[in-house]
Amino acid sequence: MCGIIGIASNKSVATNIIQSLKKLEYRGYDSAGIATIVNGDIDEKKCIGRVDNLEKILFKNPSNGPLGIGHVRWATHGIPNQANAHPHSSEEVSVVHNGIIENSNELKKNLEKKGYKFKSQTDTEVITLLLTDFLKKFDLINAINKTLEKLNGSFALGIIFKKYNNVVVGARRGSPLAVGYGPEENYLGSDSYALKSMTNKITYLDDGDLCVLTSGKVEFYNLKNIKINKEILTLSNDKHAAEKGDYKDFMSKEINEQNITAKTCIKEYVDQLKQDINLYNFPIKPEIINKIVLIGCGTAYHSCVTAKYWFEELTNIAIEVDIASEFRYRKIIFDSNNLYIFVSQSGETADTLAALDLCKKNKAKTCSIVNVVESSIARTSEFVLPIHAGPEIGVASTKTFIGQMLVLYILAIKISEVRKEISRSDYTNKINELKKLPDLIQNTLNCQDKMQIIAKDFLQARGAMFLGRGLSFPIALEGALKLKELSYLHAEGYPAGEMKHGPLALIEEGLPVVILAPKDRYFEKTISNMQEVIARGGKVILISNESNNIISENVRFTLKIPATDDLLTPFLMTIPLQLLAYHVASLKNCDIDKPRNLAKSVTVE
Numbered sequence: 001m002c003g004i005i006g007i008a009s010n011k012s013v014a015t016n017i018i019q020s021l022k023k024l025e026y027r028g029y030d031s032a033g034i035a036t037i038v039n040g041d042i043d044e045k046k047c048i049g050r051v052d053n054l055e056k057i058l059f060k061n062p063s064n065g066p067l068g069i070g071h072v073r074w075a076t077h078g079i080p081n082q083a084n085a086h087p088h089s090s091e092e093v094s095v096v097h098n099g100i101i102e103n104s105n106e107l108k109k110n111l112e113k114k115g116y117k118f119k120s121q122t123d124t125e126v127i128t129l130l131l132t133d134f135l136k137k138f139d140l141i142n143a144i145n146k147t148l149e150k151l152n153g154s155f156a157l158g159i160i161f162k163k164y165n166n167v168v169v170g171a172r173r174g175s176p177l178a179v180g181y182g183p184e185e186n187y188l189g190s191d192s193y194a195l196k197s198m199t200n201k202i203t204y205l206d207d208g209d210l211c212v213l214t215s216g217k218v219e220f221y222n223l224k225n226i227k228i229n230k231e232i233l234t235l236s237n238d239k240h241a242a243e244k245g246d247y248k249d250f251m252s253k254e255i256n257e258q259n260i261t262a263k264t265c266i267k268e269y270v271d272q273l274k275q276d277i278n279l280y281n282f283p284i285k286p287e288i289i290n291k292i293v294l295i296g297c298g299t300a301y302h303s304c305v306t307a308k309y310w311f312e313e314l315t316n317i318a319i320e321v322d323i324a325s326e327f328r329y330r331k332i333i334f335d336s337n338n339l340y341i342f343v344s345q346s347g348e349t350a351d352t353l354a355a356l357d358l359c360k361k362n363k364a365k366t367c368s369i370v371n372v373v374e375s376s377i378a379r380t381s382e383f384v385l386p387i388h389a390g391p392e393i394g395v396a397s398t399k400t401f402i403g404q405m406l407v408l409y410i411l412a413i414k415i416s417e418v419r420k421e422i423s424r425s426d427y428t429n430k431i432n433e434l435k436k437l438p439d440l441i442q443n444t445l446n447c448q449d450k451m452q453i454i455a456k457d458f459l460q461a462r463g464a465m466f467l468g469r470g471l472s473f474p475i476a477l478e479g480a481l482k483l484k485e486l487s488y489l490h491a492e493g494y495p496a497g498e499m500k501h502g503p504l505a506l507i508e509e510g511l512p513v514v515i516l517a518p519k520d521r522y523f524e525k526t527i528s529n530m531q532e533v534i535a536r537g538g539k540v541i542l543i544s545n546e547s548n549n550i551i552s553e554n555v556r557f558t559l560k561i562p563a564t565d566d567l568l569t570p571f572l573m574t575i576p577l578q579l580l581a582y583h584v585a586s587l588k589n590c591d592i593d594k595p596r597n598l599a600k601s602v603t604v605e
């Protein structure tokens with residue numbers, strides 16, 4: 001992951017680099033660093049941990065260069081310490097890098113033979129020293145190309161030079177990179193979000209592209225070293241969504257605004273007058289689809305698993321779900337009548353992008369469901385269904401999970417209607433029920449206080465379990481993921497019926513077990529599984545839309561969520577689980593928006 005920023009200007013750039021790095025912290029926060037050119041020399045400053053630490057260093061010891069690069073790190077090669085923090089500089093060049101150089105060991109050995117000494121354990125430093133070496137014999141562009149030719153793996157790079165002290169160079173292979181255009185200065189950044197406070201005029205680099213920025217112009221070169229022109233996009237201004245407002249953290253804002261997320265998404269897709277779903281230019285005729293394959297990672301994968309139940313219920317299409325990091329290495333039999341759907345909040349997840357590339361290479365029909373519409377996954381897929389959730393800053397996905405599920409559900413009912421697998425009246429009923437969802441989400445959000453009380457029970461626990469059947473099973477997986485990533489408490493999500501095949505052994509006196517039991521066709525079965533847990537000492541938290549006092553006997557807490565169409569219960573079940581994870585983490589004083597070891601956009605394998 002890691003975040004990169006570069007600015008070519010005529011005035012001091014350190015303040016803007018720091019502000020942009022703060023925006024990029026969602027990509028990594030193991031260390032931060034900056035390099036500028038001061039009095040003709042490279043001035044590098046770096047620190048362990050957050051950008052705030054770097055800001056303090058710069059406050060005491062300013063760096064006033066008119067061009068520079070900055071970096072926030074999510075450690076891959078080498079522990080998070082000062083020496084491994086980027087930039088990595090020699091006398092001649094300074095480099096920031098996002099990605100992994102797979103042949104770095106081999107390159108390092110060759111450079112050491114030539115007498116070069118390494119200061120860090122990173123793969124990035126080989127780029128610095130290779131470039132330093134090639135600059136002895138070649139001009140700027142040729143030295144860079146010679147260096148890039150040597151690299152295997154993925155990278156987005158930002159580079160400054162002692163000799164060419166008015167340029168910032170960017171290069172992309174496999175990791176995202178964008179250029180921004182300002183008045184009398186130009187920018188390089190890992191994403192448009194980092195650049196948005198400075199400009200809304202953006203160009204995205206494609207794989208193999210190289211860019212050379214000065215304060216007055218930007219030049220692009222392709223793989224063959226030929227100068228190329230690239231499109232400049234004007235981005236919309238959603239500054240407000242990226243501010244915390246009165247909320248303590250982004251995650252509570254993002255959870256609490258999920259009714260608005262749902263409303264916006266529904267408005268984008270549902271034609272209010274015609275009671276129909278808009279789906280123009282879909283890449284494949286729904287009538288001829290043989291199989292749908294849903295692919296994602298983490299929370300996005302859970303939205304895919306949820307969608308499997310919807311598609312199976314509503315269509316006669318065979319459905320497969322796969323984790324992107326597995327899919328990309330499997331021996332897949334592609335079929336031109338299959339549709340491959342890629343789900344990703346960031347649209348930059350390396351595994352998901354690689355799985356998409358594999359499909360494209362095999363000429364498969366692809367569609368992506370993303371939040372960031374300018375992202376690589378959106379641009380690579382044949383067709384994009386945006387989730388319209390606005391920027392999500394908290395590392396844990398919350399509102400975008402709701403958004404991903406919504407788009408998948410909307411797609412399922414539309415495909416079902418086009419294939420005439422549901423009647424027109426069922427279709428209209430489903431749309432009407434869907435329109436009620438934002439209000440139901442808002443009502444469900446009223447369980448805040450109760451979830452805060454329930455959270456206290458988790459503080460002494462050694463772990464927790466989340467159980468559900470049918471559509472509640474993927475939500476159990478998501479509940480467990482949220483709890484572990486935010487509160488660092490071990491948690492398992494399981495299909496309730498699977499407990500007796502092993503995991504029941506984990507149940508011991510006082511273990512918190514969250515049972516998701518909406519009044520659907522699995523209800524009685526799930527309640528029986530719940531009794532098996534209670535009989536073994538599990539402390540049950542029952543979440544249901546059925547208020548049956550008898551069932552609630554021996555249950556430690558019961559939470560009633562609003563009743564809705566069975567197919568829509570996953571949306572409402574999700575909310576108490578997000579709040580539970582939030583409050584447990586908050587009681588444990590964990591960093592809510594930036595859980596340890598994680599990053600928002602996972603652009604490495």
Ligand code: F6R
Nearest residue numbers: 298299300344345346349396397
């Ligand atoms: C968990 C979480 C991650 C992401 C996963 C995929 O809260 O956020 O599991 O869902 O890293 O990221 P995207 O959706 O950006 O592809």
